[in-house]
Amino acid sequence: MASYVIVGMVGVLLLGFWKLQVIDSDKYAQWAERNRVRSIPIIAPRGRMLDRDGRVLVDNRPSFSVLLLRDDPALVEKNLPAISEGLNIPMADLREQLSNTRALPKFQPIVVKPEATQADIDYIESHRADIPVLEMLSVSRRRYPPGGFMSHTSGYVGEVSEQQIEASNGKLRPGDFGGKTGLERQYNDMLMGTDGMRRVIVNSVGREVDRLPSQEAIPGKEIRLTIDYDLQQVAEQSLGAREGAVVALDPRTGEVLAMVSHPAPDPNDFAVRVSKEEWKRLNDDEQKPLLDRTIQAQLAPGSVFKIVMATAMYETKVVPENMTVFCPGYGTFYGRQFKCWVFGKSSHGTVDVHRAVNQSCDIFFYTLGMRMGIDIISKYASGLGLGHRTGIDLPSEEPGLVPSEEWVQRVFHRRWYPGETISVAVGQGAVTTTPLQLARLIGGIASGGVFMQPHLWKDAQNITEEKFPLKDSTTEKITDDMYGVVNGGGTGAGLKLQGIEFSGKSGTAQVIGYAARDRVAKQKRFLDNAWFVGYAPKRDPEIVVSVLVQESGKHGGEAAGPVVRDIIKTYYDKKAKKTSGQYTVEYKRYDLGDGSAPPAAIQPQPVLKPEGPSTAAPARAAAAQH
């Protein structure tokens, strides 16, 4: 009897072992493996961004993130208070992060603190045994040039959003970094590498005892930009602390040589994790620092639009080229009085088209607009590239607006009032453009109607070439006009550069109409926007620069012109040095500094000394024309 009990007992125990070791063996083998193997991601460094000469614009710096291993929820829960205290993360934040990542597989660790301090690292190291759920992750963080240098164009990276994760087909996980704006976003797939996985064997108290073969990270690709560091720097400094934008293009290729939008936030502040308050502050800021003015500011082009008008005039001959208009400082169109910009100070007298462009006479262009009609204006404005995106390789470009009869019908369900044509003729009214569009416009017109797609990636393929062919006579006449603006005593007379066919057109766009401004008197918010789009040489230019200085209260030639001039001068200085073999690429390594001194890039003084006494002193004074 006792023997049967013993045999039966051993038999039952063996059955128990059979179940575990034979039937369920695979499951437990997996669990044992999961026990001992800990997978820690190796973050692939993002590709660097270089300027056209190979100088580093955006690179990486090493850093540590703190990972929370969530395989064991009970253990995580138990350690939360200690983690909160040790790493200085509020409990509520930790809980929120945990609940946000609930849907993820448990074996995927989450980043609870993206930028570990030395104290955090020490804390984790010394608490390995009692808080086994923390792990250090070596990461590389983005390092941008300081002071917001080129920051709108470079964009910045940040933790990927839920939408981005969903759209990535499992490639992205919460806590991953991806491009949020600018080139970082545009070329994210290229810049972002493929993360690897380090696999280590850990013992029961979480100490690493051995390593398994790791899956190496594949670093992201480096991209070379068309940006010229030297020009970019001059552009940044020359625009200085003023609100505005600079775009420098090579119209022959569409390559962007410099691109500035001020004010510019320092993306190094976002390279880790931007706080809600900081984000709100940036969004609510009246100066709109997050707006990339080069491609997103849709503003009245003002007198720069007169180039579209004059080109249409030369090309269509609907209005005879020899038309002259008498400008007494104002004019009456459709029963309403319109002022010329010289109203109250002087008058232009009798002007032909060449003089009208040079002196930017409004009365001439009101008359021209009235006689030409909105259809032709809008056809030429669109054909020359306004009212639609340029196709630059940046996200969130705005199209601007070219009004037309069809447009008012569609949007406002009404007829076009002929009086509206008068405002549009001088780049006011409903017409809006971005600084990039104006650079492309002027560069394309001076190139005979050939418009290269603006782009920032040097190795970009399939650059489209848009053609709106202009007669050679038209190109000759319009470029003569723009040459005259700078060199023929026009509104940019103070900007002349020795030996360079510097041409261009100024613009002073009202933020609100004259009448409205008269009512509210001169308040800061309603100061004029200053434009200057300049290029060189006169025909088939190598460089075109469009500058916007917002609400400067000064005229285009005066406020924006010198910035254009600085950049074009730098371009030719550098070219001269290159042809004479003097120029070597100097590796300008920016210094992140400690943030106490304002970075050089936003110092308002121009880098370039005026060329000589002949142009220097009178530059500002003489340019105080339109």
Added chain:
Amino acid sequence: MKDAPGATTRDYDWWLLAILAAICTLGVIEIYSATHGSTLAGMHLKQLRWLGIGIVVMFIVSRIDYHLILGQAPILYLIGIAALIAVLLVGHTRFGAKRWIPVLGEFLQVSELVKLIIIIALARFFAEVGSEELSLRDLIKAGLLVGLPLVLILKQPDLGTALVLVPLLVVGAFLAGLQWQHAAVFSLAGILLVGAVFYPPVSRHILKPYQRERITSFLHPEEDAKGAGYQLLQSKIAVGSGGFWGKGFGNGTQNQLGYIPVRYSDFIMSAWAEEQGFKGVLFALGLYMALLLRLVQNAQRAKDRAGMFLVMGVAAALGFHVLVNVAMVIGAMPVTGIPLPLMSYGGSATLFVFLAIGLVMNVRLRRFVN
């Protein structure tokens, strides 16, 4: 010392000793495997020393006529009770329980010795019950005999060792002619008690917090994988991942990386099962089965009822240890802290087994003596 006349070394149960030696060898091998790479390295040597002491003690005990020992049962019993009380008063606390008193520079678990004393006391008590049937009065007496030390051991607290006393009573009573009515009543009482232990509203009043935790973690090991349920789960993972063939000596990851709790002692079967697989388990459990069967055979051949009760008591104690320990290792029972005889590392437990086997040999040597 009153020797068994005519008994020679040939009369020892050499088969039993061979089985014992085999089990001890498995134990030492696995203790070595579980500890050689850790701060506990060298533990297998200490275990060998305990085994050596055990063998000597076994031979000494086997030479003292068990009738003489049974004659001193009341005194031994009193000494045992006194020792248990002493432990509660001045005992050494380790792992949160007062179980140890220092003897010759080592800490001995008094309760291990008490187990042996209860085996002796019960053997004498049941042997003296003349009738074929066990009266309720005698049953209650036997119950009290076991109940007093049981309560004292529970006080330490040491649920595991206390529980071992129960099968001693059950097996003894059964052999002494337990009536089926009594068996039914006590079975029911036992079932109610177990039910109460597993039913939280009641167990709250009768169990210590750590005991309740063990019960909970036994019922739901995955819920609390690093608390109390951790041990059971890790043990199951170790056993299961060993598969049929095992991971090989020194290759058990659960064992070597320390995921198995007290892998050199209470959970040594878990470590063995991981490294040697089902085939190893088959071998080890086969040895234990052979050991128990051999003990039963010795009991049947005992010269008198007292000898039979002694050997069956030893068999019941060892059998219970094996059952509860191995069932725990495969997650079929809660963690009770009962070691696996002869494989688990431990001085007191090893000594107990050899003392008990000494009694068995004692009975065997005198089977032909009148």
